[in-house]
Amino acid sequence: MGFIEEVRTFLGDYVITRKEDLIPYMNDASYFTGEMPDAVLLPGSAEDVQRIMRLAYKYEVPVVVKGGGSSLTGSSILKGHGVVISMLRMNRIIDVNLNDKCVIVEPGVRLDDLERFLDGYGHFYPPDPASSRSATVGGSISTNAGGLRGVAYGVTKDWVLGLDVVLADGTLVKFGNRTLKRSAGYDMTALMIGSEGTLGVITKAYLKIWPKPERIARILAFFRTIDDAGKAISEIKEHTIPEMAEFMDKISLDSVPEAITYPDGTNYALIVDASGPVETLQRRKDQIESILKRYAIETWSTTDEKEMNRIYLARKGLYASILRLRKNENEYIVIGDIVVPVSELPSTLKEIEKARDGDGVRSALFGHIGDGNIHANIFADLSDEEAMARVNRFMMDMAMIAVKHGGSVSAEHGIGIEKRKLLIEEMRYNDNMRTLDLMKSIKHLFDPKNILNRGNIFEQDAGSDS
Ligand SMILES: Cc1cc2nc3c(=O)[nH]c(=O)nc-3n(C[C@H](O)[C@H](O)[C@H](O)COP(=O)(O)OP(=O)(O)OC[C@H]3O[C@@H](n4cnc5c(N)ncnc54)[C@H](O)[C@@H]3O)c2cc1C
Numbered sequence: 001m002g003f004i005e006e007v008r009t010f011l012g013d014y015v016i017t018r019k020e021d022l023i024p025y026m027n028d029a030s031y032f033t034g035e036m037p038d039a040v041l042l043p044g045s046a047e048d049v050q051r052i053m054r055l056a057y058k059y060e061v062p063v064v065v066k067g068g069g070s071s072l073t074g075s076s077i078l079k080g081h082g083v084v085i086s087m088l089r090m091n092r093i094i095d096v097n098l099n100d101k102c103v104i105v106e107p108g109v110r111l112d113d114l115e116r117f118l119d120g121y122g123h124f125y126p127p128d129p130a131s132s133r134s135a136t137v138g139g140s141i142s143t144n145a146g147g148l149r150g151v152a153y154g155v156t157k158d159w160v161l162g163l164d165v166v167l168a169d170g171t172l173v174k175f176g177n178r179t180l181k182r183s184a185g186y187d188m189t190a191l192m193i194g195s196e197g198t199l200g201v202i203t204k205a206y207l208k209i210w211p212k213p214e215r216i217a218r219i220l221a222f223f224r225t226i227d228d229a230g231k232a233i234s235e236i237k238e239h240t241i242p243e244m245a246e247f248m249d250k251i252s253l254d255s256v257p258e259a260i261t262y263p264d265g266t267n268y269a270l271i272v273d274a275s276g277p278v279e280t281l282q283r284r285k286d287q288i289e290s291i292l293k294r295y296a297i298e299t300w301s302t303t304d305e306k307e308m309n310r311i312y313l314a315r316k317g318l319y320a321s322i323l324r325l326r327k328n329e330n331e332y333i334v335i336g337d338i339v340v341p342v343s344e345l346p347s348t349l350k351e352i353e354k355a356r357d358g359d360g361v362r363s364a365l366f367g368h369i370g371d372g373n374i375h376a377n378i379f380a381d382l383s384d385e386e387a388m389a390r391v392n393r394f395m396m397d398m399a400m401i402a403v404k405h406g407g408s409v410s411a412e413h414g415i416g417i418e419k420r421k422l423l424i425e426e427m428r429y430n431d432n433m434r435t436l437d438l439m440k441s442i443k444h445l446f447d448p449k450n451i452l453n454r455g456n457i458f459e460q461d462a463g464s465d466s
Contacts, residue, residue, distance in 0.1 A: 003059040004039050004083075010051055014042040014089070025084045027077060028069045029131070031332040031382060032417060034077025037064075037084045044089045046164060046172060046203035052085060053201065054170030062454045065197040067139025068110060070131040072335050073416025075143065075196045079455030085201065087138050093117055094204070102161060102178045103209050107138025107202045123209045126153035129412070130316045138202045144194035146412035148316065151237075151245045151370025152275075153210070155412060157193045164204035165192060168447040178206045191442070196414050197453040199446040213275035216243055217285040218308040219301040221292040222266040226353060228295040229268040230346030233369050235291050236272065237342045242288055243273035245370025246315050252366040252377075255321035259314030263298045270296075270369070271315055315366075322364050322377050330383050334391055336363075336376035336398045340407030345372060351401045352376065359394040361387075373411040396422065403429050415457045423457070 001009075008015045016022060017039045026034045038061075043049045056063050062082030069076050078084060091108035098121060105114065111125075111132035118124050128147035129135050135145065141163070146155040153159075162176030176182060176189035192199060223229040226249075233245055248269045253262055262269060272292065274284040285301060292299050302308055314321070323333060340348045349365075352374065356363050363378040376398055380391045399409035399422045409422035427436045440458060443450075 003055055003061050006055050007039075007041055007052055011041060011043065011048060014044070016040040016042070025066065025069075025086070028066075028071040028074060030072050030074040030077075030416065030418060031334060031380070032074035032077060034064075034074070035080060035082075037078050037082060040084045040086055042086050042089045046090075046166060049085070049166045049201050049203050050170045050172055052170075053166050053168060056083070056451055057169045057449065060449050060451060062451045064453050065138070065142075065201050067108065067136030067142075068131070068134040070129075070134045070139065071143065071416060072337070072413045073410075073418040075414050075416035075453070075456050076139065077417075079417060082451075082454070087136065087201075090203065091136075096121060096123075096209070097178075098123065098209075100178055101180065101209050103207050104178065105137050105205055105207065107136060107141075107205060109137045111135050111137065111140060118209055119212070122212055124212050125159060125207055125209050127156040127159055130319065137205050137207070141193055141202060141205060142196050143414040144412065146368060146371065146373060148244050148246060148312075148368060150368050150373070150412075152241050152243050155371075157190065159208045160189055160193055160205060161208055162206035163189050163192050163202050165200040166203055167200045168449065168452050172203070173200075176206065180208065194414065196416065196456050198443055198456050199452065201452075213243060214277045215275065215281045215303065216308065217274045217281055217301055217303045218311055219270075219272045219274070219285065219289050219292060219299055220260065220311065221270045221272065221289075221296040221299045222262050223268040223270070223296050224265050226268055226349045227346050229270055229369075230349045232292050232295040233270060233272075234342055234345055235294075236288055237370065239291070240284070240287060242370060243275035244271065245273075245368070246271040247365070247367050247369035247374070248315070248318070249365040251325065251362075251364035252318055252322065255318065255325055255364070256314040259310050265297050271311060272370075318364075318366055319377070325364075326379060328381075330381045331379045332382055334378045334380045334395065335413065336378065336395055337373070337411050337413040338398055338402035338407055338409060339371070339373045339411035340402050340405040342370070342372045344405040344407065345369065348401060348405050348407070349374065352398050355397040355401060356394060359390050359397060361390050361394045363394070368412075371411075372407065396425070400425065400429065417455060420457065420459060 066076045087108040090106040092106045094104040096103045129145040363376045367374040409426045
């Protein structure tokens with residue numbers, strides 16, 4: 001019996017091998033297409049995952065773990081031959097404990113399902129990537145996902161207490177636990193966060209939860225210059241922490257005309273939330289709005305749930321809305337995802353716009369500006385080599401602008417295959433190649449046969465980059 005036949009003995013029909021059923025697993029949300037897997041395996045328990053990995057280790061079969069498949073960097077596609085392990089059957093919410101402020105879940109739980117579940121308890125799990133409808137707990141931990149609430153609550157790494165992980169050889173290990181603090185040796189939980197399926201398979205997560213804010217007020221502010229928008233957000237952050245602070249340029253605004261209209265002269269907008277108990281909300285809203293007014297052409301605010309939701313969904317759906325502005329069907333969207341310290345935003349934004357114009361690419365700029373995160377959604381015709389060269393030049397320019405301002409080439413989407421070169425450039429610029437070597441040593445220690453998501457973060461052979 002070979003690998004697939006042996007797996008079939010315990011997974012039965014949850015082993016997919018028909019070509020037409022495998023095709024959907026070749027892609028994620030990036031513009032890359034992966035190899036067709038030899039099989040897709042759908043484990044229903046940690047024990048299933050252990051048995052799969054023991055066999056994969058024995059037969060040296062490369063595996064890619066897949067959650068919701070919403071990766072934008074090609075991190076959940078197969079880069080050579082091998083199999084895909086889909087975690088979507090492992091989607092149980094196991095326990096919630098409000099005293100401990102902890103929820104225990106399987107990795108295939110979608111973030112929106114978790115949000116709905118916790119809402120019933122007046123609580124929430126803050127990491128909220130705009131892809132929360134499809135993204136899973138396991139996938140978002142593995143990419144250290146951020147989101148719209150990042151400015152107030154941080155990102156995934158701030159909310160994961162412990163993880164059960166199946167290693168490459170099938171051993172189940174427990175990193176961390178459900179306690180709110182722990183100081184017992186290396187923080188192995190932290191090591192797993194952002195590891196993009198290269199170190200092990202997450203089979204259970206212990207997540208911290210938080211009471212929902214009592215009330216929210218949403219403010220829209222419209223600006224003539226990028227400098228004004230950057231200065232406004234920097235000043236807000238100097239004095240307070242908003243619940244949300246999102247940035248959109250004119251192209252982004254033009255993709256959602258039914259949701260947001262803007263006054264003449266507008267080139268940029270900010271969406272900023274204030275939150276708090278009823279008694280203090282007005283004061284907090286006024287504090288933020290008065291700063292915005294100093295820089296904006298106009299501001300507008302609401303506490304009406306329906307109105308707030310309209311704006312929120314428009315922002316959350318921007319990736320899809322911007323697709324409407326493509327010139328033809330060959331155009332894809334390539335997404336830059338950089339981060340800088342908030343104080344560096346005004347100059348960074350200006351330099352990015354200048355680089356975009358200099359490189360001759362068409363791109364919408366938006367992002368979670370409250371935590372210094374800018375996305376460039378670049379229109380890219382993959383069949384036009386010359387145009388793609390310009391896109392890649394802009395991606396590199398934007399990444400290096402971020403690094404020079406003390407930031408990073410990847411804020412929340414991970415490295416995948418798309419940003420492998422950018423990661424090296426960031427390390428090189430900071431004279432930090434030793435860190436890259438340490439990362440590769442960790443990968444080798446966890447996965448000596450290089451079967452877990454081979455080619456992710458580092459080139460195929462994890463020793464060849466530097
Ligand atoms: C429209 C859209 C909007 C987005 N907005 C945001 C945003 O606001 N913020 C943000 O941070 N990201 C965003 N993203 C990127 C993406 O959604 C996130 O990275 C998301 O967290 C990935 O979750 P997933 O379940 O889809 O993971 P997948 O794409 O399935 O996998 C991502 C990585 O995690 C690994 N993985 C998955 N499950 C496991 C597991 N159980 N154990 C080990 N490794 C695993 C995979 O191997 C892969 O490397 C967006 C994407 C889209 C398409």
